[in-house]
Each structure stands twice: as structure tokens, then as C-alpha cells.
Amino acid sequence: MASYIFKRLGEMIPVLLIISFIVFALVFVAGNPVALMLPEDASQEDIDQLTASLGLDQPFLVQYGKYLFHLVQGEFGESFRYNTSALPLVLERLPATLELAVAALVLAVTMAIPLGIWSATKQNSPVDLLAAGGSVIGKAMPNFWLGIMLILIFSVMLGWFPVSGRGTLGHLVLPALTLATGLAAEITRLLRSSMIEILNQDYIRTARSKGMREGMVVYKHAFRNSLIPLVTVVALQTSTVVGGTLITETVFSWPGLGQLLIQAVHTRDMAIVQACVFVIAVLVIFMNLVADVLYRLLDPRIKYE
Amino acid sequence: MQTDTTMASPAERSRRIRSNRLLTWSRRLLRSKTGTVGFILVLAVLFLAAFADVLATHNPNEVNPALMLKPPAWLEGGSSQHLLGTDHLGRDIWSRMVYGSRISLLVGVTAVVFAGLIGVAVGIVAGFYGGWLDRVFMRLVDAFLSIPNILLALVILSVFGPGVWTLIFVLGVTNWVNYARLVRGEVLSMKEREFVKAARAIGVKNRMVMVRHLLPNVMSPFIVISTLSVATTIILEASLSFLGLGIQPPDISWGGILSDGRDYVATSWWLATFPGIAITLTVLGIIFLGDWLRDVLDPRGQNRR
Numbered sequence: 001m002a003s004y005i006f007k008r009l010g011e012m013i014p015v016l017l018i019i020s021f022i023v024f025a026l027v028f029v030a031g032n033p034v035a036l037m038l039p040e041d042a043s044q045e046d047i048d049q050l051t052a053s054l055g056l057d058q059p060f061l062v063q064y065g066k067y068l069f070h071l072v073q074g075e076f077g078e079s080f081r082y083n084t085s086a087l088p089l090v091l092e093r094l095p096a097t098l099e100l101a102v103a104a105l106v107l108a109v110t111m112a113i114p115l116g117i118w119s120a121t122k123q124n125s126p127v128d129l130l131a132a133g134g135s136v137i138g139k140a141m142p143n144f145w146l147g148i149m150l151i152l153i154f155s156v157m158l159g160w161f162p163v164s165g166r167g168t169l170g171h172l173v174l175p176a177l178t179l180a181t182g183l184a185a186e187i188t189r190l191l192r193s194s195m196i197e198i199l200n201q202d203y204i205r206t207a208r209s210k211g212m213r214e215g216m217v218v219y220k221h222a223f224r225n226s227l228i229p230l231v232t233v234v235a236l237q238t239s240t241v242v243g244g245t246l247i248t249e250t251v252f253s254w255p256g257l258g259q260l261l262i263q264a265v266h267t268r269d270m271a272i273v274q275a276c277v278f279v280i281a282v283l284v285i286f287m288n289l290v291a292d293v294l295y296r297l298l299d300p301r302i303k304y305e
Numbered sequence: 306m307q308t309d310t311t312m313a314s315p316a317e318r319s320r321r322i323r324s325n326r327l328l329t330w331s332r333r334l335l336r337s338k339t340g341t342v343g344f345i346l347v348l349a350v351l352f353l354a355a356f357a358d359v360l361a362t363h364n365p366n367e368v369n370p371a372l373m374l375k376p377p378a379w380l381e382g383g384s385s386q387h388l389l390g391t392d393h394l395g396r397d398i399w400s401r402m403v404y405g406s407r408i409s410l411l412v413g414v415t416a417v418v419f420a421g422l423i424g425v426a427v428g429i430v431a432g433f434y435g436g437w438l439d440r441v442f443m444r445l446v447d448a449f450l451s452i453p454n455i456l457l458a459l460v461i462l463s464v465f466g467p468g469v470w471t472l473i474f475v476l477g478v479t480n481w482v483n484y485a486r487l488v489r490g491e492v493l494s495m496k497e498r499e500f501v502k503a504a505r506a507i508g509v510k511n512r513m514v515m516v517r518h519l520l521p522n523v524m525s526p527f528i529v530i531s532t533l534s535v536a537t538t539i540i541l542e543a544s545l546s547f548l549g550l551g552i553q554p555p556d557i558s559w560g561g562i563l564s565d566g567r568d569y570v571a572t573s574w575w576l577a578t579f580p581g582i583a584i585t586l587t588v589l590g591i592i593f594l595g596d597w598l599r600d601v602l603d604p605r606g607q608n609r610r
Contacts, residue, residue, distance in 0.1 A: 014444055015444065015447050015448045015451060018444060018445060018447075018448035019448050019451070019452065022448065023460060026460060026461060026464045027464060029464065136589065136592065136593075137585070137589065139588075139592065140536070140585050140586075140588040140589040140592055141581075141584075141585045141588075142540045142543050142544060142547075142560075142581065142584050142585070142588075143540075143544070144543075144544060144547050144563070145543075145563060145577070145580075145581035145584065145585070148563070148566075148567055148570055148577045148581070149577075149578070149581065151570060152570050152574055152577070152578075156570060156571045156574075239450070239451065239452075239453045240453065242453050242456075243453030243454060243455040243456060246453070246455055246456065246459070247455065247544050247547070247548065250548060251567075261456075261459060262459065262548055262550075264463070265459045265460075265462060265463040265550060266549070266550070268463055268464075270463065270464075273459070273460055273463050276456070277452065277456060277460055280452070280453065280456055281451050281452050284451045284452070284453065285451045288451070
């Protein structure tokens with residue numbers, strides 16, 4: 001197991017290298033950022049001098065090498081908006097984003113499990129049809145619009161939850177619900193189809209024929225086995241969830257990574273943009289690894305290589 | 306039937322086969338309820354986009370301070386002049402929505418075609434040649450998959466700044482990996498089949514094998530994925546426009562109208578509500594149509610719900 005994890009951790013390196021290259025190439029193409037750093041009336045000499053002192057006049061590969069060297073030390077350069085190193089700024093915002101993402105995941109799974117089981121055991125019942133319809137609409141609805149509609153209904157009209165900000169549990173409900181809806185739709189659909197497949201297996205018929213209670217059959221024999229694909233899907237959704245938080249945070253003024261990043265994109269604060277990309281990419285790749293490890297732990301039939 | 310075909314001229318025969326196929330297709334379309342709904346919804350949006358000049362009741366960018374934030378016609382205070390009400394600058398929402406459909410479709414379809422071209426080319430080449438080329442491309446795909454779409458889009462936009470063509474480029478670049486993976490998989494299994502081996506055995510050049518034998522055979526799954534991808538692209542475009550990083554005024558997009566309406570959600574709910582409904586219905590239509598296309602074109606994928 002440990003050797004498998006190490007092997008997978010090793011595989012992260014080339015992927016991160018490629019990402020660093022893509023990001024660096026993009027920033028390189030964007031051109032000289034010096035003009036943005038100096039006051040508007042700076043002379044050409046000043047610009048040349050700063051360009052040279054920052055090493056921006058050197059060839060592409062030399063610059064990339066230096067960039068990588070700083071990167072492994074966690075140095076993404078200074079944000080010219082905040083005048084501090086970018087990585088600490090990003091890490092400072094990370095907990096808020098994680099809080100939202102985890103809350104959404106938990107909420108989505110709690111909604112999806114009963115719905116999925118119910119839909120699978122009572123196919124074509126009203127609940128099943130409602131869940132199926134709901135999950136298609138959940139997929140078609142833009143996330144940020146759902147957020148605005150939730151604000152309209154639950155904050156403006158009913159006054160149950162605050163409109164924006166972070167702090168109390170009440171603040172968390174609407175943004176978490178916004179993020180969870182699409183996710184719950186995905187998980188319900190998957191759980192339903194994998195449960196239906198499992199319920200048609202021979203060992204389920206055996207369990208029933210020996211007189212096991214239906215509840216036990218569904219829970220112990222069917223649901224537990226459908227947990228395997230479920231765990232994988234949930235972990236693989238990290239990318240979608242993190243992507244979703246970026247927008248949801250803007251809708252609810254949630255002080256996380258998304259807000260920081262979108263502000264940075266507006267002001268072209270490249271140090272922050274790059275730090276955000278790396279932190280998020282590492283997070284996503286790591287969660288994919290967790291998914292694979294869990295998959296193997298849950299299903300003894302899969303061998304480690 | 307047998308005698309019929311042998312008697313007819315070749316041209317007549319092919320015409321008959323074609324009209325027959327059209328008939329089977331439309332019959333299949335009508336048999337699927339969701340397929341029919343999807344077809345009608347997509348047709349409706351195409352109709353809006355094509356006849357925007359006729360359907361719009363006002364100039365969509367005409368500012369009228371006297372008519373700020375008027376509610377829809379059927380509510381108290383609304384007028385039949387402005388069917389869906391007006392926004393914070395007194396612009397007619399119905400007219401803006403009608404014109405907005407153009408951008409959504411234009412950006413959605415163009416970006417998907419662009420992504421498809423890159424993805425199919427990479428997928429066929431990687432799958433056909435295999436070896437180190439394949440490994441390099443697949444690592445690249447892994448890297449792209451570990452960055453959430455919206456994040457990659459934000460990075461590119463922060464470098465090049467917003468605009469319609471940047472947006473199409475951005476959406477294309479974020480999407481091509483899906484095609485590359487799919488096409489590569491298909492090609493891998495196909496290149497071991499007799500017809501490809503036979504073609505190579507009689508000395509057909511590699512390029513011809515790829516264009517004549519592999520490409521036509523990946524078209525069906527390609528069309529299915531493309532359709533669904535137009536849906537996700539429309540959502541992504543709306544999200545970016547909502548963040549103020551996509552379509553810029555005076556161009557009109559549904560995401561942009563929503564963004565305008567967000568600040569007035571407490572007092573003028575209609576502003577943010579209607580564009581959201583438009584996006585949801587469009588995406589829903591495309592998803593339904595895509596599911597139906599999958600059933601018809603890709604019979605193996607039927608259980609892949």
C-alpha cells in the first residue's frame with residue numbers, strides 16, 4: 001500500500017511540471033509586466049533597468065528554470081496589489097474555501113444517498129421520477145443563478161438566512177446548498193444506476209430467498225457494495241466542486257480563494273493567479289489520489305501494483 | 306421490396322434510402338418524449354437567435370432613464386410596451402434576452418467546434434501512433450484535467466483580457482481534453498480491427514488510414530459528446546460573463562444581464578430571473594437532444610446513463 005502511494009505521489013510531479021509550464025508560458029506570452037509595476041510617468045530607462053534586474057530580458061528557458069527554482073520553494077513572486085508574497089495570501093483564504101467545499105460535499109451526500117436508494121428500490125415511483133427530473137434540471141441550471149434565486153427566496157422574501165458573508169452557520173447554508181445541488185444530482189444518478197445493477201445480482205436473490213429482511217438486503221448487500229463507485233465519484237468531483245466554489249463565493253461574497261482569484265484576474269495580479277492555480281491543482285490531484293487509495297481499500301478485489 | 310430496389314436506378318435508390326433514413330429518424334425522435342422536448346427547445350432558441358431583429362421590440366441597448374426597473378407586463382406597474390420589464394438603465398429585457406441568445410449559441414457552438422478540432426486531431430494521432438507520443442499527450446491531458454475548467458479559463462483571461470474571441474479560445478482550450486481522451490480510446494480499440502489492418506496491409510499511407518478509416522468511425526461518439534459539450538460551454542460562458550470576464554458591453558449575453566440583475570435582486574427580481582430561465586431551458590434542451598442522439602448514434606452507450 002505504502003509503495004503504491006509513493007508511486008502515485010511520484011506521478012504527481014510530471015503533471016505539476018506540465019501545469020507550471022503551461023502557466024509560465026501563458027504569463028510569458030502576456031508580455032512584460034514591468035509597465036504595470038512602475039508609475040505611469042516612468043522613463044524607458046527605468047523600465048529597462050527594472051526589466052533587467054528582474055531577469056525578464058533573459059531567454060524563455062532560462063526564465064522558466066529560475067521560475068521553477070522559486071516555485072519549489074513556494075515563492076510565486078509578490079502581489080503588486082497587496083505588496084506581499086502571494087502564497088501566504090492564498091493559503092490564508094484556503095480554509096474558507098475548504099469549509100464551503102466540505103459543507104457542500106457533506107450536504108450533497110446526505111441528500112443523495114436516501115434519494116438514490118429510494119429511486120433504485122422503487123423504480124418509476126413518484127419519488128424516482130421526481131429525483132430524475134430534479135437531477136436533470138440541477139444539471140442544466142447555472143450554479144450562480146441558483147445561488148441568486150436562493151438569495152431571492154430565502155434571504156429577501158423569507159428572511160431566513162443572511163444574504164452574504166461568512167461567520168455563523170446561517171451564512172454557510174445557502175452557498176453550501178448552491179454548490180451541493182448539482183453534485184447531489186450527479187451522485188443520486190450514479191447511486192441509482194449502480195444499486196439497480198447490484199440488486200439484479202445472484203447474491204441478492206440468494207439473500208432474499210433465505211428469508212433476509214428486505215431492509216437488510218438493501219442496506220447490507222446492495223448499498224455497501226455500491227459505496228465503491230460512490231466514493232470514487234465523490235472524490236473525482238473535487239475539481240468540479242472547487243471550480244464551483246470560485247463562482248459561488250462571488251455570488252455570496254464568501255471570503256475565500258475564489259474572491260481573491262477573481263479580483264486578481266480583474267487587476268491582472270499574476271503572482272496571485274499563479275499561486276491560486278497551483279494550490280488548487282495540488283488539491284485536486286491529491287484528492288484524485290485519495291480516491292484511488294480509498295477505492296483499493298474498499299474493494300479487496302483490486303490489487304495494488 | 307427486393308425487386309423494387311434492383312429495378313431502380315442507383316440515384317433513385319440512394320434517394321430512397323436517404324428519405325427512408327430521414328423517416329426512421331423523425332419517427333425515433335417522436336417516440337422519445339424528452340428528445341422531442343429537447344428538439345423543440347433548441348429549435349425555439351435557434352428561432353430567437355435567427356429572427357432577433359424582428360422579435361425584439363426595442364433597441365436592446367437603448368437607455369431610457371424614465372423607465373428604470375419597470376416590472377413585467379402582467380404585474381402591477383408593468384406596461385405592454387415592455388413584456389419582461391426593464392433593467393436599471395431602462396433597457397427592454399425581452400429585447401436584450403432575444404439578442405443574448407445569439408451570443409450564447411455563437412460562443413457555445415464555435416468553442417465546441419474549435420475544441421473538437423484540436424481534440425480529435427490529438428486523439429487520433431496519439432491513439433494511432435502510440436508510444437512516447439501517446440504518453441506525452443496523455444500526461445498533457447492529465448495536467449489539463451487537474452485544473453478545473455473555470456480556473457484555466459480565468460488564467461487565460463487574466464493574460465489576454467476579456468473579449469468574444471478570447472472567450473471562444475478559452476472555452477476551446479478548456480474543452481479539448483475530453484475529445485482527445487474519447488477519440489484516443491476509440492482509436493486504440495479500432496486500430497486492431499480487420500478493416501484497419503487490411504488497409505495498412507495493402508499499403509495505405511498512415512495519414513490516409515487516419516483520415517479515411519479512423520476519422521469516420523469516431524464521428525458518432527464525437528457528435529454525441531459535442532452536443533452535450535455545447536450545453537456545458539454555454540453555462541461556462543454565462544458564468545464568465547457573470548463574473549464580468551466574458552462578453553463585454555455593448556455586446557449582450559445572458560450571463561451579463563444576470564450580472565446586472567444581481568444587485569437589484571431585492572427590489573426587481575425579474576432582472577436576474579428571466580436570463581437564468583433562458584439559460585436553463587436552452588441547456589436542458591441541448592441535454593435532452595444529446596441524450597436522444599446518443600441513443601440513436603451510439604447504441605453501445607445506451608446503458609451509460
